[in-house]
Amino acid sequence: MAAALPRNGDLADQLELLADLSEILGEQPFRVLAYRRAAARIRDTAASVAELALAGTARELPGIGKTIEAKIVEAVESGEMQALSRRRAQVPGEVASFMRLPGLGPKTAARIWRELGVTTLAGLREAAERQRLRALPGFGQKSEEKILRALAEGAAAGEPRRGLLGSGLPLLREVVEALRAHPAAVEVSEAGSVRRRKETFRDLDVIATAADPAALTAHFVALPWVLEVVAHGDSKATVITKQGLRLDLRVAAPESYGDLLQHFTGSKEHNVALREEAQRGGLSVSEYGVTVSETGEVRTFRDEESLYAFLGYAFIPPELRESAGELEAARTGTLPHLVELADLKGDMHCHSSWSADGRASIEEMARAAAARGYRFLCLTDHSHSLRDGRIEAQWEEIAAVNERVAPFRVLRGVEANITAKGDVDLADEVLEQLDWVVASLHTSFDRSPTERILAAIESPHVDCIGHLSGRRLSRRRGADVDVERIVARAAETRTALEINAQPERLDMRDVHARLAGEAGVLVPVDSDAHTTQALAYAELGIGQARRAWLTKDQVLNTRTWAQIAKMRG
DNA sequence: GCCGTTTTCGGCCCGACTGTTTTCAGTCG
Known part of the structure; x- marks a missing residue:
């Protein structure tokens, strides 16, 4: 087998460093910008860019041309881009x-x-x-x-620490509520990467309009969770919370609320692309309004819908604003109608106290799911907790619970482990009696993960692959899986690939889930809950599904169990 | 270095803040 190709992340890191060193050496700023744009594009590409470059098709990606493609080929063949090696020799290491x-x-x-x-x-x-x-x-x-x-503070040591969406979103909502309650507030909204439901964030952004902006910012810096006030003006304030999170508030005039919200929702790349396009049409876009270059007239917008409409786009949901094709789709009226939280009719991956790490009984989980408006729950306790006849005992309990919670339904499932050899760790005779089998990697992530997952997909009993890469955000990067091959085979065998909504997983990641959706793979959005409260993680998973451009039809558990069973024949 | 319903050459988002400044470069989001 040939040596492993560099990951997209590794190629992007090389280009970023090349950009940094070129910048320090005082080279042309626009070339540096081109390196950075290419790096960002590579990071957000699902396919292996190394493979694309070898095939000569990487240059079809926006931001990558002939020259950068050649640099990628160099990196694949020799381990490092020559342009990078040369500059490394010129600039001392640190x-x-x-x-x-x-x-x-x-x-x-x-x-x-x-x-x-x-x-x-x-x-x-x-x-x-x-x-x-x-x-x-x-x-x-x-x-x-x-x-x-x-x-x-060790700021130079490594990557700046990023918070998890799952911890930032609840706090941001509390802040929004607290500001709304203030008499001076007119409109208040979350903004920034959390509004786009990006999996991690650097800071939390809030936008508001107010009768008396100074009163609102004063209220903001005095909120109970504020530890330190970094900056405090009439229209803007920054604080550090007691959890160490950075929180920004911007206050604007009501007539340009749409301009401000659009600007501070980002992403930066989306805004840059939007403004470049607008400029070609003689318009200059900023957070204060849109200036018609010829006349100098400034137009402001009270909401994002009218701002996007004026620029010639359908409203773009925040989750899509990543400069990944959404502007073109919005211009041509081909944006997808994205899945919503309320579309979910069940959860297809969760645990009860039958799992060593589960906290609630089957009935408690079922009732909590029903309370969320679900119609069914696939109970997928860990296979190793169900050995030695325990699974039959569990089935008896499921049957008893089903009698009590009807018409709600608990299905017999399991989360099986994909072993280091690539086997699913339960006997076929057991697997075939189950309604729903999730197979997941839990160990040995560096031992042929792609081949092991493909082997699991080939099993006629495996219905879904759980948390594809096994990553733990900010703790462990995921297995180096060949997502294209897995998606292709999953589509052929009609195996589902889940979005696991655990805050530190959110796995598959957005671009991979998008690839799966485009290939026709059905993607359940699963909480992987180990407690009743954790069923609510589904919301984070829906955010991820929306970032992946998924519609209601592409998300498997927007259907009732009867519909799913019928589809599977 | 990339890119094109004004361009294969000449552009490349926009504004605010910071520190150190009498008009601004560098940095940031």
Whole structure:
């Protein structure tokens, strides 16, 4: 077998570093921008870009041309792009990491290196302590203090920590409610990446209009969960919460609420693409309004619908605003009608106390699901908890519960483990008596994960693959699975691929779920709940499904169990 | 370095804040 191809993430990292080093070396800014755009595109591509480049088709991706495609081929064949190796030889190792310090960009990093001869983070700390940095023009005492503080906090060490959507969304909603309750507030909305339901966030954004903006921002910085006020003006404030989350409020005039909300919902890439398009039509878009270049007339919009309409687009749901084809679809009237939380009729992956880590009884889970408006629940306790005849005992309990909760229905399921050899760890005689079999990787993620998942898909008893990559956000990156092959085979065998809605999983990720949907794979949105409360994670999974452009039809559990059983024949 | 219903050449989103400044570059979102 050939050596593994570099992952999209690895290629994107190389291009990002190439961009950083090029910038420090003072090269053409637009080339740097091109590297960064290509990196972002590669990260959000489901297919293996290494494979595409080898086939000569990577250049069909927007933002990737002949030159960058050739660089990717180099990286595949030799491990690293030559352009990157060359610049690495020119710029000392840690200079690029200077740029991770807040307020410190490429220009400043270059000057610290070239003019002061500082090449390491330790050297940078020493230079700041000895007040050598202020020798640089435009540098003073405050800049030195800021750098020392950031170094002490370990800001340069690695990636900035991101919060999980599952923890940010509830807090953001509390803030929105608290602001709405204030008499000066007119309209209040969540914004930013959380509004787009992106799986992780850097900060939480809130937008408002108010009769008295200063009163509202004053109320905001005095909310009970505020630990520290970072900035506080009449129209804008930033605070740090007691959980260490960064919270931003922007207040605007009611007549340009739509402009502001659109701007602060992002994504940055969506806004850049939107504005570039608008500019070609002689319009300049900002958070304050749309300026007609020829006349200088400024149009403002009270809501996003009318802003998008004025620019020639259908309303684009926030979850789609990632510059991934949504602008074209909105212009041509081909946006999908996205699935909604209320469409769900059941949950197809959850656990009871029959699993070692489950907390609620079967009946408690069933009643909680019914209370959410569901009609059925596939109970999928772990296979290793159901050995030695326990599964038959569980079936008896399921039957008894079903009598008590009818017409709600609990189905006999299991979450089986895909072993290191690629087997499903339950006997066929047991599997064939089950209504719903989820098979998942739980261990040995680096041992041929693709082949093991494909083997599970081939089993006639496996109905669905659980949490495809096994990733844990901000803890463990997922298995390096060949999603294209798995999706293709899942489509042929009519095996479902779930979106697991656990806050730290959200697995499949958005671009992979989109690929699955396009291939005709049915995607259940599952909570993987181990408690009754965790059934509510379905909302996060629906956000992920919407980010994947999925419609109601493409999400399997928008159907009743009777409909699903009929479909499966 | 990429890209094109004004362009294969000449563009490339937009505005605010920060620190150190008498008019701005650099950085950020």
